[in-house]
Every structure is written in C-alpha cells, then in structure tokens.
Amino acid sequence: MQTLGQFPSVRMRRMRHDDFSRRLMRESRLSVDDLIYPVFVTEGTNTRVKVPSLPGVERLSIDLLLKQAEECVKLGIPVMALFPSIEDSLKTPDGSEAANPDGLIPRTVRALKEHFPELGVMCDVALDPYTTHGQDGLIDETGFILNDETIEMLVRQSLAQAEAGADIVAPSDMMDGRIGIIRQELEKRGLIYTKIMAYSAKYASCFYGPFRDAVGSSSNLGRSNKAVYQQDPANTNEALWEVGLDLAEGADMVMVKPGMPYLDVLWRVKQEFLAPTYVYQVSGEYAMLMAAIQNGWLDEKKAIMESLVCFKRAGADGILTYFAPQAARWLAEEGRR
C-alpha cells in the first residue's frame, strides 16, 4: 500500500477504539467541584417567579432559596452566587439600596450561612439591580457612568455583603481601580478572609439580555448600553491587561465573561497568569442552548455537558452556570462527583 506520512504505523483511531483507552487519554474532566450556581433572589415567602427568557430559572424568595441551597449542599456544589431582583420602589439613581446592611442580599447571606455554613456564598458587586437607569454605576446629568463616585458605593455594598458573612465578593461592574480599594477597605475592617472574584475580562455583550430580565434592569436600561465601561468584544490583549491590574490590586480569582464565544480569552488568561480563573456561561448562552434543546434540535445532556467540559479544556478552574444542579446530578449518576 502506497502511504504518506506515518500511516498505518500511526492510526489515531486506535486509542479512540475502546472506552478504556478513551478514558486513559482524556485531558479534561468536569467535576462537581468546578460548579458555581448563579441564583436570583426576590422578596416574599413561598414566592417563585419564572423568567420567560431563561426557561427553567426562577427568582426565589429566601425560604425557597434555602431549599435550593440544601440541594446544592447534597450535590456537593461548592458555591452559590446571589443576584437580587428588588422592587422598583427601592431603586434610585445612585443605587444606594445596594449598601443597605438589611437589604435583600445581606439578609439572604445571613440565612444561608446560618443554615448551611459549609456552602460558599458569593455576592455580585454592581449597582444595576438597584438603579433606576439600570447601569452598573452612578451617572452624571448626561448619563455618563462615573467611575470614582461609583467605587464609593461599591465599597459600601461589598462591606455590607462581607459583614453579613459572604465568602466571596464579586465585582462585576468594570469600574477602574475598584478591586484595590475594596481590598483595602476589607482589610481595614479585619475581613481578611473575604475572597474577591473579579469580573476582570467582562465584555459589553448582548448575551446578558435574559439576565437583565431576571434582575429587572432591562426595561430601565432601555436602549443604552455598557460599552463605555465593559470591554469591546473585538479585543483580547486588553483582557490580559485588565486581569493583570485586578490581580495586582488584590483579586484572589479572576473571571472571563461571557464564556462560549470567549474561550480564546479564557485560554490566554489562564496561560498568562496561572491564577484561579473562572468563566461565566451567561444567561444568553443558557437561553440559546435551552431554546435548541426545547425544540428538539440538540440533545439536552450531551449539549450541556459538552459545553461545560470545553470550558475546562480552555483552562477554567470553575464555571458559573445555570446548569449547575442538573450537571451535578448527571455527574453523580455517573459516579464522577
């Protein structure tokens, strides 16, 4: 037989032929330890509100969220990430409800830590669920987002969360310099074990649409966007610069967001800094997958699990995903947790 190259001494299919040899050469694995579950919390008791653009995701009142947390603990999911949906009457131009020590999020954190002290609790630091205009920061009379004035409010928000017992504060606002200032203020108050997960490489993406429905900021945001503070989807060097700054300022963990369209960024960040690196499979990615799954166009389990293991291959140490409990159940069934 006339052959080119190394064929047939090399047949790539040999190692793919058997399940045992596929397992032996598998490079990336998803485990329950990789999962962070983002949840939406709302006022009330026994209240669950569906989010139409996120089929299967509900905003829960604290009592129901505790049941959800119990399931996370049973499944072995390490962390829940909290996002609030507050009443319109509490929203202001400066988003000051974010800093209320008795606000919805601090109360949720206290309830979670009281019942499930071993479950990691992460809180989002940003003003968009609390502002009348839906932006992540304070704005001037022209609608421009003010950096330094916003940081003052973010510091108060972080302290309210950390003092309530949050294990991780996660600034998702993309103001410059906020990681360093938040770190400094935590240290001053002796909150030396509060971890900071910085949404460092966060893009001005359209894939956050369903999330904005869930926290109730989309109608307030209207047609304005976040491009003056979030990154341009066309850039990748800028992402490394952002990550470097946040690590230097005291971030313990960094994040790339969104996930699937930004795997190259995730890869570069992990290779360059070797720091604990996370990725957010955002609401729009979830919505796309669910829409195809519900139409019968994609296989549910295969599509979800492939999307998650690809984040691992690209270098993620963990994944924020609305699929976390489902993925954890599948991993448990396979005895892989």
Ligand SMILES: NCc1[nH]cc(CCC(=O)O)c1CC(=O)O
């Ligand atoms: N600062 C808010 C925030 N925190 C997480 C997300 C998006 C998460 C998702 O889409 O699942 C957003 C939206 C935004 O920046 O507009």
Ligand SMILES: [Mg+2]
């Ligand atoms: Mg930055």
